[in-house]
Amino acid sequence: MxxxxxxxxxxxxxxxxxGVIMDVVNAEQAKIAEDAGAVAVMALERVPSxxxxxxxxxxxxxxxxxxxxxxxxxxxxxxxxxxxxxxxxRILEAMGVDYIDESEVLTPADEEYHLNKREFTxxxxxxxRDLGEAARRIGEGASMLRTKGEPGxxxxxxxxxxxxxVNAQVRKIVGMDEAELMTEAKLLGAPFEIxxxxxxxxxxxxxxxxxxxxxxxxxxxxxxxxxxxxxxVGSGIFKSDNPAKFAKAIVEATTHFQDYELIAHLSKDLxxxxxxxxxxxxxxxxxMQDRGW
Amino acid sequence: xxxxxxxxxxxxxxxxxxxxxxxxxxxxxxxxPGQLAELDGLIIPGGESTTIRKxxxxxxxxxxLKEFAREGKPMFGxxxxxxLLAKRVAGxxxxxIGAMDVTVERNxxxxxxxxFEADLDIxxxxxxxxxxxxxxxxxxxxxxxxxxxxxxxxxxxxxREGQFLGCSFHPELTPDHRLTTYFIEMVKEAxxxxxx
Numbered sequence: 001m002x003x004x005x006x007x008x009x010x011x012x013x014x015x016x017x018x019g020v021i022m023d024v025v026n027a028e029q030a031k032i033a034e035d036a037g038a039v040a041v042m043a044l045e046r047v048p049s050x051x052x053x054x055x056x057x058x059x060x061x062x063x064x065x066x067x068x069x070x071x072x073x074x075x076x077x078x079x080x081x082x083x084x085x086x087x088x089x090r091i092l093e094a095m096g097v098d099y100i101d102e103s104e105v106l107t108p109a110d111e112e113y114h115l116n117k118r119e120f121t122x123x124x125x126x127x128x129r130d131l132g133e134a135a136r137r138i139g140e141g142a143s144m145l146r147t148k149g150e151p152g153x154x155x156x157x158x159x160x161x162x163x164x165x166v167n168a169q170v171r172k173i174v175g176m177d178e179a180e181l182m183t184e185a186k187l188l189g190a191p192f193e194i195x196x197x198x199x200x201x202x203x204x205x206x207x208x209x210x211x212x213x214x215x216x217x218x219x220x221x222x223x224x225x226x227x228x229x230x231x232x233v234g235s236g237i238f239k240s241d242n243p244a245k246f247a248k249a250i251v252e253a254t255t256h257f258q259d260y261e262l263i264a265h266l267s268k269d270l271x272x273x274x275x276x277x278x279x280x281x282x283x284x285x286x287x288m289q290d291r292g293w
Numbered sequence: 294x295x296x297x298x299x300x301x302x303x304x305x306x307x308x309x310x311x312x313x314x315x316x317x318x319x320x321x322x323x324x325x326p327g328q329l330a331e332l333d334g335l336i337i338p339g340g341e342s343t344t345i346r347k348x349x350x351x352x353x354x355x356x357x358l359k360e361f362a363r364e365g366k367p368m369f370g371x372x373x374x375x376x377l378l379a380k381r382v383a384g385x386x387x388x389x390i391g392a393m394d395v396t397v398e399r400n401x402x403x404x405x406x407x408x409f410e411a412d413l414d415i416x417x418x419x420x421x422x423x424x425x426x427x428x429x430x431x432x433x434x435x436x437x438x439x440x441x442x443x444x445x446x447x448x449x450x451x452x453r454e455g456q457f458l459g460c461s462f463h464p465e466l467t468p469d470h471r472l473t474t475y476f477i478e479m480v481k482e483a484x485x486x487x488x489x
Contacts, residue, residue, distance in 0.1 A: 001409050001410070001411040002409055002410050002411070003406065003407060003408065003409045004406070005409075005410055007410060007425050007466060007467070008408045008409060008410055008425060008426075008427060011305075011408075011425050011427050011463055011466045012405055012408065012427050012428070014304075014305050014308065014466065015304055015305055015339050015340050015341065015372070015373070015427060015428075015463075016340075016341070017303070017304060017305065017306070017307070017340070018301075018302070018303040018304065018306065018340070019303050019304075019340070019341060019344055034343060035347075036347075037343070037344045037347040037348060037351075038344065039303065039340070039341040039344050040341070074343060074399065074400065075341055075343055075344070076341075076404075076405060076428065093406060096403075096404045096406060097404075098404055098405035098406075098428070099405065121406045122405060122406045123405065251344075251347075251348075252348075252351065255302055255303065255324075255348055256324070
């Protein structure tokens with residue numbers, strides 16, 4: 001009997017496919033998310049838009065919040081550790097969190113090295129903007145990927161950019177001659193073995209969810225249309241006027257992302273979505289997606 | 294060729310479709326209740342059972358699924374799918390589809406860090422079958438007509454009751470299709486019986 005194998009860690013993410021993972025900050029929100037049909041919740045101290053507003057250093061949440069959320073729901077609970085913060089990640093693993101997000105939403109603890117995620121029994125999800133970044137994270141042991149998008153903006157444009165980029169690059173790898181892969185690995189800064197695996201299987205070896213800017217049911221459906229395996233919604237739900245209704249609508253739009261009549265119906269009278277931010281108005285240091293490499 | 298559906302609301306749908314196709318049967322992703330009538334058998338995949346149940350209700354799948362069971366058509370539940378098939382879920386008053394005469398306990402091996410893989414002997418199906426358990430349930434109690442197919446550390450993790458097959462683990466996550474093939478044989482037998 002073996003725990004923490006690649007198949008066990010990646011398999012956990014496979015089970016989340018077609019689902020929505022929602023950011024929550026307490027037991028009450030976690031229950032709303034579970035009732036709406038979320039496949040998992042991300043327990044946080046503050047949602048990304050509030051982290052953005054608060055400024056300063058954003059760290060792992062108070063473990064009390066993780067405990068509270070884990071006791072409130074039966075679906076898996078994820079939590080965020082700072083990029084490269086070995087001890088925050090170990091604390092979350094020790095607490096029994098089901099998945100760790102090594103996340104650029106928090107202030108990085110290490111600007112040079114990401115975590116060696118292979119050493120952990122608990123699986124990790126990491127953000128990526130392109131295939132080089134995706135392959136490096138898989139190389140370090142990430143069992144699940146998500147687009148970085150631009151968290152806490154309610155603006156889908158960056159998540160779209162990142163999903164299209166990764167998928168276009170995957171298609172390119174699949175179509176390449178094997179002899180060309182080493183040069184491509186050098187250009188992308190990607191481990192050769194991961195590219196070889198992508199070429200052989202015709203797809204990424206782990207699931208890739210959309211994250212960072214999903215604010216409406218139509219946004220969630222758009223990301224599924226572009227090939228996302230599922231959707232993370234951060235600030236979008238609990239910064240909207242009617243979180244319970246919003247959460248349900250996003251779950252349904254994700255399941256039936258090509259049923260446009262249904263999405264029209266469930267988008268009616270949802271109340272205001274979160275207020276968005278135009279990406280070009282962000283100062284360079286406020287761009288979370290540029291954290292990590 | 295028999296036609297097998299995979300309930301496609303959420304979870305490991307793609308992997309089951311591939312396993313069915315590689316085992317030589319026709320596979321269909323089932324997203325609408327109307328599709329059930331054309332199928333010879335149905336797989337309910339792993340995923341989040343709470344989520345799948347909510348979507349079953351939302352899209353009025355429940356009557357169709359119960360009817361499918363009443364017609365005697367084979368159904369195979371893996372992990373969350375086993376929870377949905379079971380007649381009793383420990384700690385809950387109501388079952389979901391409530392078709393297979395077993396009591397199932399959710400997340401009974403612990404949280405994700407306790408998830409594991411182990412080699413199993415599945416009675417009459419496969420020896421040395423690598424089974425992937427992810428936040429897996431197990432069968433706490435089985436009715437008298439239930440055939441126990443496999444145990445892990447004394448816990449029932451695979452069983453069959455006539456047309457129903459259920460397991461705690463994820464056969465779709467490995468390239469070993471022996472359990473899927475076994476289910477396809479169940480479907481073929483059931484269809485032949487119906488045609489006679």
